[in-house]
Amino acid sequence: MKKLADLRNHILANVSDLKRNPDKLLSFIEDGNIEFWQGPNLSHMYTLPIRIIVTDYSGDLDHLILPILSWLAYREPGADPQRSISFEAELLNNNSYDISITVNVTERVIVNALETGFQTEHVLPEPEMQMNPDAEWQIIMDLHGLTEQVPGDD
Numbered sequence: 001m002k003k004l005a006d007l008r009n010h011i012l013a014n015v016s017d018l019k020r021n022p023d024k025l026l027s028f029i030e031d032g033n034i035e036f037w038q039g040p041n042l043s044h045m046y047t048l049p050i051r052i053i054v055t056d057y058s059g060d061l062d063h064l065i066l067p068i069l070s071w072l073a074y075r076e077p078g079a080d081p082q083r084s085i086s087f088e089a090e091l092l093n094n095n096s097y098d099i100s101i102t103v104n105v106t107e108r109v110i111v112n113a114l115e116t117g118f119q120t121e122h123v124l125p126e127p128e129m130q131m132n133p134d135a136e137w138q139i140i141m142d143l144h145g146l147t148e149q150v151p152g153d154d
Helices: 002-014 016-020 061-075
Strands: 025-029 033-036 044-057 085-091 097-114 117-123 137-142 145-151
Touching (some): 044 061
Antiparallel strands (some): 044 097
16 A cells, blocks of 8 residues: 555645644545455455545645645546545634545555465556647658657747
């Protein structure tokens, strides 16, 4: 469950109040699931509802949410924007509140059988290739089909 620690570290690195007071950040998983496929292949996928609780938070909510959104875009590029994040908050006084955020993610585990046991690899997605949406592309074809894509002259 590498994404739990990865998200926690990302929040601590990017939310100044929590960087100074890391004990205000609680992170855990409730009601996770494991999706597997019957047969000899033991590879599987964790479905992780990561619960982030921030206690006595007095900062701007956006300063907490934006790092989570950036992490989600990087680590869970196929996330459903309607169901990926939910939250609850309790106002403690005029200046602070406790907030609970649930981030729904998946984590694939590739399992290879070895003579000595099993080798597992938790697969975290690579970031999507960043492209300039305004760039023009030119497709060059020869008689044998598609051969190359090159950026257009800009």
